[in-house]
Amino acid sequence: MCHNRDKILFYIKALRRLVRGCFPILCALIPAAVVVSGCARQSQIQNFQMTMANAVQPESVPEQSKLVIFTSHKKEVYQPVVREFEERTGIWVEVTAGGTQEMLDKIRDNVDFGDVDLMFGGGVESLEAYKQSFAPYRAQDAAELDSHFLSVDDSWTPFTELPIVFIYNPKLVSLEQAPKDWQEFLDGTWKGQIAFADPLHSGTSYTILCTMMAISGMHQKKLLDTFKAQLDGQVLSGSGDVLTAVATGQCLVGITLEESALKEIAKGNDIAMVYPESGTSALPDGCAILKNAPHPDNAEKFIDFIISEDTQEFAVESLYRRPVREHIALPEDRQTFELVPLDVVKNSREEAEILSQWTQGANIQSTGSQGEEAAP
Amino acid sequence: MKLPHRSFRTQLLKSFFLVSVIPLLISCVLTVNLFRSKVARDIAASDIEEAERLNGKLTQLFDSFRAVTDQISEDAYIQQALTEGRVRIPSVYASLYRETESIRNISTVDIYSGRNRIYSTGRGTEDKTLPLHYGVLKRASEHPGELVYTVGMEGMDTTTPTLDIARKINQNDGYVVITMHAQGFTTLLGGGLSGQNGFAVVNRFWEPAFRMGSLANASVLAGCRDNLMAGKGYKDGLTGSFYLSDLGDSGLRSIYTAPPALSQDIISSMYRIILILAAVSMGFCLLASAWMSRALSQPIHELSDAMKRLRHGDLDAHVDMQREDEFGQLAEGFNKTSARLKTYMEEQVSQQKQLNDTKTAMMQAQLNPHFLYNTLDTIKWVAKEHHVPEIAALSQSLAKILRRSISGEPFCTLEDEIDLLENYCSIQSFRFDNSFVFDYDIPETLMHAVIPKLILQPVVENAIIHGLEGVPDGRVQVLAKSCGAEDKDLEILVTDNGRGISNEMLQMLARHEAPSLSGHLGCRNVDTLLRLNYGDAYGLSARRLPERGTEMRILLPLRLDSGSNHNS
Secondary structure (H helix, E strand, O other), rough: OHHHHHHHHHHHHHHHHHHHHHHHHHHHHHHHHHHHHHHHHHHHHHHHHHHOEEEEOOOOOOOOHHEEEOOOOOOHHHHHHHHHHHHHOOEEEEEEOHHHHHHHHHHHHHHHOOOOOOOEEEEHHHHHHOOEEEOOOOOHHHHHHHHOOOOOOOOOOEEEEEEEEEEEEOOOOOOOOOOOOHHHHHHHHHOOEEEOOOOOOOOHHHHHHHHHHHOOOHHHHHHHHHHHHOOOEEEEEOHHHHHHHHHHOOOEEEEEEEEHHHHHHHHOOEEEEOOOOOOOOOEEEEEEEEEOOOOOOHHHHHHOOOOOOOHHHHHHHHHHEEEEEEOOOOOOOOOOOOOHHHHHHHHHHHHHHHHHHHHOOOOOOOOOOOOOOOOO | HHHHHHHHHHHHHHHHHHHHHHHHHHHHHHHHHHHHHHHHHHHHHHHHHHHHHHHHHHHHHHHHHHHHHHHHHOOHHHHHHHHHOOOOOOHHHHHHHHHHHOOOOOEEEEEEEEEEEEEEOOOOOOOOOOOOOOOOHHHHHHHHOEEEEEOOOOOHOOOOOOEEEEEEEEOOOOOEEEEEEEEHHHHHHHOOOOOOEEEEEEEOOOEEEEEEEHHHOHHHHHHHHHHHHOOOOOOOOOOEHHHHHHHOOOEEEEEEEEEOOOHHHHHHHHHHHHHHHHHHHHHHHHHHHHHHHHHHHHHHHHHHHHHHHHOOOOOOOOOOOOOHHHHHHHHHHHHHHHHHHHHHHHHHHHHHHHHHHHHHHHHHHOOOOOOOHHHHHHHHHHHHHOHHHHHEEEEHHHHHHHHHHHOOOOEEEEHHHHOOOOOOOOHHHHOOOOOEEEEOOOOOOOHHEEEEOOOOOHHHHHHHHHHHOOOOOOOEEEEEEOOOOOEEEEEEEEEEEEOOHHHHHHHHHOOOOOOOOOOOHHHHHHHHHHHHHHHOOOOEEEEEOOOOEEEEEEEEEEEEOOOOOOOO
């Protein structure tokens, strides 16, 4: 009996001690419980928000439906192509755009991480120079392509070709006076009236110099000095400025890409275009799959897509470019011309040397805004 | 005094905290949360309503697109123009304008023959082409008779998107294309969105056909798309609510977004206010508990002080408290108690004084024992002179007994006690006509054992008077021996050969009861004396011997007299 009572007393004491000990915990627990209940209510609100007719919850994109590309094309070029690709394949494309050199350097530095699939754009001479970063792929329709533009080892696949043309302001220069051939840019006919972008900033200008060397047969140093004399020490800072300078009458004539000229003409600006009589060069731009590409199947689909008949036709009709695929009809305003072959590999190799010769000697003044380079 | 005061204060503080701060916190947090959920609910409801309204307008518009294109496809003039090629028939425009009346203010309707636009409700008549194998016409040719919705790329204008809706209406590559610009959307949807809300129409790849409000900033939707591509939730890193809805079967999706109902700033400032309130009420709790504890502890302190004085003998301790409450009653009670105590103590003191006076008087009344002793000595010498040796012997023995009994010493040696017994027995022997003999057998060492004075005499007296009554050859013997563990105890046995102790007496001794029979008082006193001196393990016990007689046993601790200089 006595033992039992002791036991009961012990339990009562223990209980009281427990209650006293738990006091601060209770004090802390009550607000905590309130906050937790508040959070629970918050999530109820979240649920409540979804009670809407036709409500959808988008799911993240599965890995097999992704493609990550780097491009040096302008948005007006890559966006319709990429959108059409998405519509046709259901593949989501992530695009990062930038200058050719910037993108290629990024690719060279990051190719081991394997988070980019494809480089879209860039002259094939640049792609050739970086081909250790690319995985060879032979497009399904490779046989349909103009063999002039094919890569020897399929490191890259050409997309379009971009011929170099002369432009003039038709309000200031009559059709009869308009430049006919390359010789006129070296013999003083247009001295001080030539719109030309600084080759240090414009890949197109470098290609123009190479083309002039190939056509005139002059020694490179002599040619550079002669041409610089014609420019009267005036170069423009970007390719875009060439068109503006001619359209505004700042210069009478200019040398630029057919694509740029046609676009300006389509806009209704005062530009007229002439194909050189003795022919011109047409450097293709290309597309290449990166080594370690995370979605190589989709990258191959993209390459097949850009050289498909539909895309090539689109490039001709809407992007003012020339096809690399054969049997694509050209609009009436595109004349045929004699193609001046350029040694892509050699020009790529000698670029630094020629550019350093260009900067030496004659004082060259760069004018105009530093515009975005018209992508080749 | 300090510690209990503090704990009392803590207890008060705890209780105040429990009844004020906790309920305050709970109710505030509950209120904020309720308010928050209410606001969020209301705003969500109005957002949904707004989103539904916009979606409704769009789906209604899409329905009217269907109706308009139905009419156009059935229009005989238009069909004729398409079938015959690029022929301008004046009445075509009349019917085109009539049929597109309902949608012309918000969209442009073009008729394409192949890739060339032949009629347009838009301004101007400039030539326009669309690729047949790319974009919207391609989609339309893949789904003849159906309306296809694509995000436009008209005019290569990449900054403000358009929505192109096309339908193939003629086998000879005849299409009707409806183009909606941002302006058309704004006209339709009524422009202004409330506050920071945004609205957008996107295709299945989250590419926008129209954006307005907060979504006009292209980076928001681009961020959503990047999130989806990165495998995250589309609104990862974005705040606010998003309402996504499919727009009929157009394959387009509308996105309505609203900023959070209550921004984090408001919520956190509300919680800050709650914290300040809690702190203020905590401060009040502290003040109140301090005040209360002081109000309570001061009278307690006074009372406790008075009690301390009382405890230390100050019977005049008095608490002067002018209060009507419980403390006042308590103080009054204390004052009454101390007054009563004082009276009681005074009574006690006067009683004791009386007692002492009486004792003194009694002592003064007692006969001087030395006078008795000297008288007996004189009787002894007178008897010797008159040759009555019995009187001389008797008076000598009585004198010896008297001398020993009046000595102030409470203890004596066993030897002294035996000496006393011999004198006593000589007197008793004379009284009872030499009817008994007394002898003893005690080891020499035990003769020096120290025992309480006069503990053997009553036992021997008991044996002579009660045990040997009527026995002709009586004998009383005293034996002593050491016993117990390590011989620490002393056992003294008093035996007689009388008629034996009565059962009644045995029980009384066993129970240590006061004897009812007079004359046995001496034995009982011995027992009590021994127990008081040495504890309950010691005392007097008795037993009847098997043949005849009684054995009384005295047990006490053995203590030897170290000096052994006791005078006999």
